[in-house]
Amino acid sequence: MVALGIENISVFGLPPVEFVGLAADLGCQHISTGLSSYPFGIADYPAFSLRDDKALRRDLIAAMRDRGVSISLGEGCTLRPGISARDYQNDLDIFVELGAERINTVSMDPDLSRTCDEFAVMAALASERGLRVTTELVPGLTVCDLATAFDVVRRIGNPEFRLLIDTMHLVRSGSGPEDIAALDPDLIDYIQICDAPRAQRFATYNEEAMFERMVPGEGELGLAALLAVLPVDRVYALEVPLRAEALAGIGPRERLGKCVEATKRLLAKAHEGRIDVGGLHAVQPAVC
Numbered sequence: 001m002v003a004l005g006i007e008n009i010s011v012f013g014l015p016p017v018e019f020v021g022l023a024a025d026l027g028c029q030h031i032s033t034g035l036s037s038y039p040f041g042i043a044d045y046p047a048f049s050l051r052d053d054k055a056l057r058r059d060l061i062a063a064m065r066d067r068g069v070s071i072s073l074g075e076g077c078t079l080r081p082g083i084s085a086r087d088y089q090n091d092l093d094i095f096v097e098l099g100a101e102r103i104n105t106v107s108m109d110p111d112l113s114r115t116c117d118e119f120a121v122m123a124a125l126a127s128e129r130g131l132r133v134t135t136e137l138v139p140g141l142t143v144c145d146l147a148t149a150f151d152v153v154r155r156i157g158n159p160e161f162r163l164l165i166d167t168m169h170l171v172r173s174g175s176g177p178e179d180i181a182a183l184d185p186d187l188i189d190y191i192q193i194c195d196a197p198r199a200q201r202f203a204t205y206n207e208e209a210m211f212e213r214m215v216p217g218e219g220e221l222g223l224a225a226l227l228a229v230l231p232v233d234r235v236y237a238l239e240v241p242l243r244a245e246a247l248a249g250i251g252p253r254e255r256l257g258k259c260v261e262a263t264k265r266l267l268a269k270a271h272e273g274r275i276d277v278g279g280l281h282a283v284q285p286a287v288c
Helices: 016-025 054-067 085-097 112-128 146-156 167-172 177-181 205-211 223-229 243-247 252-270
Strands: 003-006 030-033 070-074 102-105 132-136 161-166 188-193 235-238
Touching (some): 003 016, 003 070, 003 252, 016 054, 030 235, 070 085, 070 235, 102 112, 102 188, 112 146, 112 161, 132 188, 146 161, 161 167, 167 188, 167 205, 167 223, 223 252, 243 252
Parallel strands (some): 003 030, 161 188, 188 235
């Protein structure tokens, strides 16, 4: 059985203990979380800080133990000019306390060489604590496509530093199933699944990515072919923020319940047999 998760932006700030209950009720084994709430401005949830509130951390750990849910991805360790990987050492310790399996990092530092240096430090600090690290390609960020991501992982050279594949970011950056099939599957550690149109719908890419994606199978990303070549034994985490539905009063259980069922159907169909994508080619490093 493929392990399913729900990503933090899909629930628009739902408090952590409630988030665990939602995931368990929907048959998911994992959630992602940052250490503080983000002001999405959509649902009237109270702000929280796992960084500052020790009692909340204890309650979250107890809820995860009781409901059979774990944190598959720790979020928020973003690199920027003036912010170093070493600035996140306390956060890494908290993620360990919470039982997280890995953390994800992205870079908003336009200097790719410095980004690689900081990623290497992050990987070393995480490895010391038993955490894995992923980075994801995001159009518009420093690591903006699969070729650059592949090159970064090669340059870091740490087996605990691998790729997170977000299906929207992957396809919108110009890659597809043939590119994934050409990669060593061991380079891919985590998968975020959603659907979307091929063309950008909003004024900025970030607005669409953060607030309005589509139920898997209802867009144009070609998920069936992608899922047929992605590694089976990974967490498939739903990153499906549906702002319009949330603002219309549709709760997270209903919004995400249909996403879970759609993802299960897609995965079952994709893994009945592996699709021959043909024309496989090696991904060449690129500069964005």
